[in-house]
Amino acid sequence: MRRQKNYNYAFLFYDVGEKRVQKVFKVCKKYLSHFQYSVFRGELTPSNLIKLKEELKKVIVEEEDFICIIKLVNDNVFGEEILGNPSGNTGEDLII
Amino acid sequence: MRRQKNYNYAFLFYDVGEKRVQKVFKVCKKYLSHFQYSVFRGELTPSNLIKLKEELKKVIVEEEDFICIIKLVNDNVFGEEILGNPSGNTGEDLII
Numbered sequence: 001m002r003r004q005k006n007y008n009y010a011f012l013f014y015d016v017g018e019k020r021v022q023k024v025f026k027v028c029k030k031y032l033s034h035f036q037y038s039v040f041r042g043e044l045t046p047s048n049l050i051k052l053k054e055e056l057k058k059v060i061v062e063e064e065d066f067i068c069i070i071k072l073v074n075d076n077v078f079g080e081e082i083l084g085n086p087s088g089n090t091g092e093d094l095i096i
Numbered sequence: 097m098r099r100q101k102n103y104n105y106a107f108l109f110y111d112v113g114e115k116r117v118q119k120v121f122k123v124c125k126k127y128l129s130h131f132q133y134s135v136f137r138g139e140l141t142p143s144n145l146i147k148l149k150e151e152l153k154k155v156i157v158e159e160e161d162f163i164c165i166i167k168l169v170n171d172n173v174f175g176e177e178i179l180g181n182p183s184g185n186t187g188e189d190l191i192i
Contacts, residue, residue, distance in 0.1 A: 007175055011166065013109060015132050016180075036111050036162060037134075053179065062180050066132060070107065070166075071175035078174075079103055079167035083149065084112075084158050 007071035010044040011035075016065035023059045024067070027052065043075070103167035106140040107131075112161035119155045120163070123148065139171070 012032055016024050025034075031052045032040035044052070049071070056067060072078060108128055112120050121130075127148045128136035140148070145167065152163055168174060 005175065011107065013132065013135055036109065036164065039109055039164075049177075053177065056179055060180050065180040066182055067179040068132065068135075068182075069177040069179075071177065072168075072173065077168065079101065081145075081149065081165040081167065083152055083163040083165075084156050084161040086162055086164075 005073055006046065007049070007073060008043060008045060009072040009075045010041065010049065011070040011072075012040040012067065014038050014065070014067040016060055016067070020059060020061065020065060024056065024065075027055045027059060030055075044071075101169055102142065103145070103169060104139055104141060105168040105171045106137065106145065107166040107168075108136040108163065110134050110161070110163040112156055112163070116155060116157065116161060120152065120161075123151045123155060126151075140167075 010032065012028060014024055014028070015038065021038075028034070028040045031044060031048050032042040035041045049069070053069075060067065106128065108124060110120055110124075111134060117134075124130070124136045127140060127144050128138040131137045145165070149165075156163065
């Protein structure tokens with residue numbers, strides 16, 4: 001049986017109904033760092049991933065909303081290229 | 097010297113000015129598959145990554161736009177969790 005990987009880092013991006021953006025944002029912010037508009041990232045233990053998913057399921061409308069969590073073993077397994085201005089508008093000011 | 101990793105898979109997300117979304121979308125679509133709104137993903141060789149970056153640099157306005165490319169060795173090094181409806185609106189209809 002293939003050994004289950006122990007994921008400890010994640011990227012999360014969402015596309016949810018406007019009425020639910022604020023709630024989804026607040027749940028994500030409890031577990032991850034806000035990176036850009038609808039993208040969060042950061043260290044995320046397996047147990048916190050379970051909690052995050054449970055909280056998100058209570059907030060979203062399954063048929064209308066979409067959330068993708070990319071799990072990585074740690075932050076050494078990926079590289080990153082940034083074009084443009086990372087300090088641009090993260091959209092946080094949209095969240096009152 | 098640490099061995100340079102050979103990245104062959106990527107996630108790309110962007111946050112660009114409305115006037116440039118269509119151009120950025122078209123460039124991304126040449127190299128990656130559209131996944132959700134401002135998110136692309138797929139296999140991407142090192143040489144195609146260089147071409148993609150060069151084409152994007154010609155289109156974006158550095159001070160205003162933001163593009164992040166997460167490079168992975170292959171599509172085995174990450175896990176994926178989807179909540180909600182992946183076939184929801186990918187936003188492609190917004191691109192005329």
